[in-house]
Amino acid sequence: MINRRNFLKAGFLSSSVLVLSGCELFSVTTPIQTIKILQYDLFPHAKKLGVNMSKYLQIILSHSRIDEDEKKHIKNGIKWLNEEAIKLFGKAYIKLDSLQRQKVLILISQTRWGDRFINRMLTYIMEAVFSDPVYNVSSGSGWEWLNFKTGLPQPKEALL
Amino acid sequence: MIYDICIVGSGAGGSPIAYELSKAGFNVVVLEKGKNYTEADISKDELAVSRRDKFIPMLKDEKHIINEIDEDGNLTRFDGDEYNWNFWNGSMVGGSSNLMSGYFHRMKPNDFKLKSVYGDIKGANIVDWVISYEELEPYYEKVEHIVGVSGKIEKHKFLEPRSTKEFPYTKLFENGVTTWFDKTCKKLSLESFATPRAILSENALDRKGCEYSNFCGSYACATGAKGSARAALLQKCSAKIIPEAFVYKLDSDEKKVTFAHYYDKDLKSHSIEAKIFVLSAQAIESVRLLLNSKNKHFPNGLANTNKQVGKNLIFSAGGSGSGRFDFKDLSKERQDELMQVGLFFNRSLQDDYEFEEDGKKYKGGTTDFLFEHQNIISRVSREFYDEGGNILWGDTLRDKIHNRLTTSRKLTFEVFNDWLPTDKCFIGVDEKEKDKFNTPVGVINLYGHPHDLEVGEKLAQKAVKVLKEMGAKDITYSISSAPPPNLVAGGCRFGDDVKTSVLDKNCKTHDLDNLYVADASFMPTGGSVPYTWTIYANSFRIADEILKVIKSYTNPH
Numbered sequence: 123m124i125n126r127r128n129f130l131k132a133g134f135l136s137s138s139v140l141v142l143s144g145c146e147l148f149s150v151t152t153p154i155q156t157i158k159i160l161q162y163d164l165f166p167h168a169k170k171l172g173v174n175m176s177k178y179l180q181i182i183l184s185h186s187r188i189d190e191d192e193k194k195h196i197k198n199g200i201k202w203l204n205e206e207a208i209k210l211f212g213k214a215y216i217k218l219d220s221l222q223r224q225k226v227l228i229l230i231s232q233t234r235w236g237d238r239f240i241n242r243m244l245t246y247i248m249e250a251v252f253s254d255p256v257y258n259v260s261s262g263s264g265w266e267w268l269n270f271k272t273g274l275p276q277p278k279e280a281l282l
Numbered sequence: 283m284i285y286d287i288c289i290v291g292s293g294a295g296g297s298p299i300a301y302e303l304s305k306a307g308f309n310v311v312v313l314e315k316g317k318n319y320t321e322a323d324i325s326k327d328e329l330a331v332s333r334r335d336k337f338i339p340m341l342k343d344e345k346h347i348i349n350e351i352d353e354d355g356n357l358t359r360f361d362g363d364e365y366n367w368n369f370w371n372g373s374m375v376g377g378s379s380n381l382m383s384g385y386f387h388r389m390k391p392n393d394f395k396l397k398s399v400y401g402d403i404k405g406a407n408i409v410d411w412v413i414s415y416e417e418l419e420p421y422y423e424k425v426e427h428i429v430g431v432s433g434k435i436e437k438h439k440f441l442e443p444r445s446t447k448e449f450p451y452t453k454l455f456e457n458g459v460t461t462w463f464d465k466t467c468k469k470l471s472l473e474s475f476a477t478p479r480a481i482l483s484e485n486a487l488d489r490k491g492c493e494y495s496n497f498c499g500s501y502a503c504a505t506g507a508k509g510s511a512r513a514a515l516l517q518k519c520s521a522k523i524i525p526e527a528f529v530y531k532l533d534s535d536e537k538k539v540t541f542a543h544y545y546d547k548d549l550k551s552h553s554i555e556a557k558i559f560v561l562s563a564q565a566i567e568s569v570r571l572l573l574n575s576k577n578k579h580f581p582n583g584l585a586n587t588n589k590q591v592g593k594n595l596i597f598s599a600g601g602s603g604s605g606r607f608d609f610k611d612l613s614k615e616r617q618d619e620l621m622q623v624g625l626f627f628n629r630s631l632q633d634d635y636e637f638e639e640d641g642k643k644y645k646g647g648t649t650d651f652l653f654e655h656q657n658i659i660s661r662v663s664r665e666f667y668d669e670g671g672n673i674l675w676g677d678t679l680r681d682k683i684h685n686r687l688t689t690s691r692k693l694t695f696e697v698f699n700d701w702l703p704t705d706k707c708f709i710g711v712d713e714k715e716k717d718k719f720n721t722p723v724g725v726i727n728l729y730g731h732p733h734d735l736e737v738g739e740k741l742a743q744k745a746v747k748v749l750k751e752m753g754a755k756d757i758t759y760s761i762s763s764a765p766p767p768n769l770v771a772g773g774c775r776f777g778d779d780v781k782t783s784v785l786d787k788n789c790k791t792h793d794l795d796n797l798y799v800a801d802a803s804f805m806p807t808g809g810s811v812p813y814t815w816t817i818y819a820n821s822f823r824i825a826d827e828i829l830k831v832i833k834s835y836t837n838p839h
Contacts, residue, residue: 164675187334189342201331228673237673244675252658253329268687270658271623273326273497275504278536281330 134183134193135176139206141214149204150213154179156200157243160199163223164240165247171263177248178259181280199239206230227237286832288542288556289521290529290571292816293377295562297511298519300429302825307838310521313544318374318525319380321513324504328496328657337381337502338370343718345804346566348567351706351729361715369566369726369767374502375525376512377564378768383499384480384508385650386431387811388442389417389424390635392645396700396807400645403733406702407594409806412787413776413823419445421819426450429509430487433478433628440635454483454492456721458605459625459693460617463651466751467631472744476807477628478648479820480509480814489513490578494624497656497790511818527552530721532559532575532584538796539584541570543569557836558828562801562821565595569709569773569803570724585791585799590784591708591774595726598769599734600647600697603742603748603759609689620691625701627653627693631748634741637812645736647699647810650747654692661687680798691744693754695745697761698769699810729759730763771802771813788827789820800824 135154142148153177158196161168161175168175182188183196207215207226230236251264258275265272286308289296292622318638330336345362346369353357362368375702392399394411398404402408423445425431432451435444453476460476467474481498481557483493489506498508506513516523524545535542540560544552561568569592573583583591609617628762633645663682667745668674674682701707706729711722738761749757777783780792791797800821809816 157773165679166676167680170335185334206559209581216435224676231673232677234283240673240675241666244673245663248659248662249329249333254327256327257329265658268305268684269621271496272658273328273501273656274495275325276323277327277330281327281336 133248134197135179137197139197139201139204141208143208144203147155148192148208151214151255153197153200156215158202159167159223160203161247163227164243165251166245167267168251171251171260173251173260173264174177175247175250178253178257179246181257181259182246189240195239195242199235201236203230203239237265247254283309283555285309285556287311287553287558287560287828287837288313288554289560289562290542291315291377291561291563291801292375292516292523292568293372293562293564293801294379294814295564295821296380296560297376297515299560299562299800299823299825299828301515301519302822303828303832304519304521304714306829308836309831309839311556312375312521312523313514313529313542313554314375315528316375316377316525318375318523319502319512320517321506322480322505324502326495326501328613328659329493329502332657332661337372338368338372341368344370344665345715345717345723347712347715347723347725349725351725353732355706366798369724369770371564374512375516375523376510379510380502380508380512381500382480382508382510382768382812382814382815384814385630385812386433386478386480386815387630387648387815389415389418389809389811390440390442392636392807394418395808396645398462400407401542401645403702403731406704406731406733408702409775409777409782411806412776417441417443418816418819418823421822422815424822425815425818428487428822429514429801430489431478431480431509431815432483434476436473436475438473438475438632440632446574449478451483451486452686453483454479454626455494457622457653459624460629462616462752463627463629463748466699466748470748470751471632471755472633474629474631477630479626480627484506485512488518496624498626498656501534501659512569521832528719529563529571530574530719532797534575534577534584534794534797536579536580537794543822548624549719552661558796558832560799560824560828561799561803564801565770565773565803566709566724566726568799570711570722570800572774573711574722580793585774585776585784585793585797587793588781590782593705593708594703594772594775594806595709595763596701596703596772596805598732598808598810598812599699599763600703600738601742601764602694602696602756602758603745603749604692605746605752605754605757606690606692607752607754611753611755619735623656625650631744634744637740643771644737645696645700646811647741649695649697649741651695652694654694655820675685693749693752695742695749695759697739697741697745698812699734699741700808701734701765703775703807704729704731719817728763728765730765735761735763769813771808772803774799774803775806777806789824790827798824800827
C-alpha cells in the first residue's frame with residue numbers, strides 16, 4: 123500500500139493527463155503509465171543495465187530545484203505523445219505494440235515539441251543510468267558499460 | 283563589537299585581506315552568502331553539482347535581468363529565471379575559487395598599459411592601469427607561495443619577467459598526449475608550455491597534494507590541493523566567518539561606511555560595525571550592493587558621486603573549440619595514453635599574445651588546451667543527435683554512445699582575449715524586480731566589441747591548426763560575444779581621475795575613507811588570461827595598504 127509520503131512524492135507522476143482526440147476527451151492516463159513504457163522504447167539498454175528511470179523521476183521531480191514549468195513540459199509531452207498515437211493508430215501510446223510506438227516516436231521526432239520531449243526524456247534516462255549508486259537508481263552498471271571511472275570521493279549521501 | 287575589518291564576500295578578492303589582517307592581529311569578520319563546507323563535505327557528484335547546480339542560488343529566488351545590446355543599439359531583455367541564464371558562480375565560503383580549474387597565468391607587462399602600447403580602438407574605453415606589472419609582481423610571487431602554484435618555467439616569447447626562477451611546486455603529472463601536442467607545436471614553430479596551476483603537486487602548506495582523483499574544474503577539491511580561497515587562506519587564519527549572510531545594505535555618513543546589514547538564512551536582519559569595510563562579492567554583486575545602498579549623502583548609491591559605479595563591465599572574450607581523437611587512427615600505445623584519466627593536460631599557447639598586422643601591433647591572447655570535462659552525463663547527452671541534426675534513440679543511440687565514449691576522446695581549447703570595455707556594457711539594478719531578500723536584482727547590460735571577435739577568431743584558427751596537425755577529427759570551434767559568467771571583472775575601475783573611476787590606486791573608493799573594493803571590479807582592462815591570479819595578487823597588495831592605514835590609528839589585538 124502506498125504511504126502518504128510516497129503518494130506525495132509520486133503525486134505528479136500519478137496525476138491525470140487528459141488525452142483528447144480532436145475536441146473530444148479520449149482517455150485519461152498518468153505520466154507514470156506512459157513513462158514506464160516510453161523509457162525502454164527510447165533506451166532499451168537501460169533495462170539490461172537494470173536501471174528504472176521512472177524510479178529516478180520520483181526522486182528528481184520532488185526536488186526543490188525542479189520547477190513547476192519542467193513538470194508541465196513533461197506532462198504536456200505525455201499528453202501530446204498520446205494524442206499523436208490516437209491520431210495515428212486510434213489507441214493511447216501504451217496500448218500500441220512496439221512497432222507502432224516506434225512509428226509514433228519517429229513522427230513526433232520531426233516536430234519541434236517532439237524533438238524537445240524526446241531529448242528531455244533521454245536526459246532523465248541518462249541521469250538515471252549514470253547517477254552515483256548512492257541514489258539507489260543505478261548500481262554503477264552504466265559506468266561499467268562505458269569503462270567510466272568516476273571522480274573521487276563519491277558522495278556519501280544523496281544530495282537531491 | 284566593532285570589528286577592525288568587515289569583508290563582504292569570501293572569494294579570491296576578500297580572502298587575502300582576511301588572511302593578512304587577521305594574521306597581523308586585527309579583528310576580521312567575513313560575511314559570506316553561501317554555506318561553509320570543508321573537505322569532508324566534498325564529493326564528485328555530477329547530479330548535485332553540475333546537473334542541479336548545488337552551489338548557486340535557485341533562480342526563482344535570486345535572478346539577474348540581462349539586456350543584450352547589438353551593434354545597432356537594439357536591446358533585448360531576458361529575465362534570468364525565465365531563460366535559465368545567470369551569472370552566479372559559487373555561493374559558498376571561498377566563492378567560485380572552490381570550483382575553478384586553477385589555470386593560473388600572470389598578466390603581461392603590456393596588459394597594464396594597453397592604451398599606451400596598442401593605442402585607442404574606436405568605441406572602446408581603453409585606459410592604462412594606475413599600477414605597473416612591476417608593482418604587482420611581488421604579489422604574484424606571494425600567491426605562488428601562499429596559495430600554491432605548481433608548474434615549470436619554460437622560456438617563450440611572452441614569458442613575463444619574474445623575481446624568482448621557478449615555481450615553488452613542481453608541475454603536476456601529465457597525460458601522455460601532451461607529448462604529441464608538444465611535438466606538433468614544435469613542428470608548427472609554436473612554443474607550447476605547461477600551464478601553471480593553482481594546485482599543489484605535493485603535500486605542503488598544511489594541505490594535501492593533488493590525488494588526481496578526476497573531476498577538477500567545476501568541482502570543489504576534497505584534498506585541499508586546489509588553491510581555493512577557503513582551503514589556502516580562510517582555513518589558515520583566524521578571521522571570523524559568518525556563512526549564509528547576505529549583505530543587503532551598507533550604511534554611511536559623508537565620509538565613512540558605518541554598518542553592513544545582512545540577512546541570515548532565516549531572513550533575520552543583523553548589523554556589523556567595523557572601522558574598515560572591504561567589498562569582494564564578485565564584480566556584479568559588489569556593484570549591486572553599492573547601488574542598493576543609496577542614502578542622503580550618496581543618492582546615486584555608495585561611492586557613486588560621479589556615476590561610475592557599474593560602468594565598463596568586462597568579461598574574458600574568446601570562445602572554445604574541440605577536436606576528436608579516434609582509436610582507429612591510433613596505435614595501441616597511443617590509445618592507452620589517450621584514455622588515461624585523472625592526469626592533467628596542462629598546455630597553453632601564448633605565441634600570439636601580441637601580433638602585428640599591416641605594421642600595427644595588436645593585443646592577442648592565450649589559448650589553453652584541456653581534455654573534455656569528464657562529466658559523463660553531459661558527454662553522453664552530446665551524442666543525442668546524428669550529423670544531420672536528427673535526434674537518435676534506441677539501439678542506434680546506444681551504439682553511438684558506446685563507440686564515442688570508449689574509443690575516442692575530445693581535446694578542447696579555450697581562447698582568452700581582451701573583452702574591450704565600452705559604454706554599452708555595464709551593471710545596474712532593476713527598479714521593479716526583487717529577489718527573495720526583497721532587494722533589487724542586478725541588471726547586466728551586455729555588449730561585445732567587434733574587435734574582440736576578430737582577435738578571438740585569429741587565436742582559434744591557430745588552435746585548430748594544432749588540432750588538425752595532431753590528427754584530430756570533427757574539429758569545431760565557436761568564438762562569440764557570449765560572456766563567460768565565471769570570468770567577470772570591471773564595474774568599479776580604479777584610476778587617478780575621480781570623474782572616470784570609482785577606486786583610487788589602492789582600491790579604496792574615491793568617495794569614502796574606509797571602503798575598499800577587492801574583487802575583480804577594479805580592473806579597467808582584463809588582460810588575456812583568466813583573472814584569478816591577478817585578483818589574488820591585487821588583494822594581497824591591498825592588504826598591505828590597509829595594514830599601513832589601520833596601523834596608523836589602531837594597534838593589533
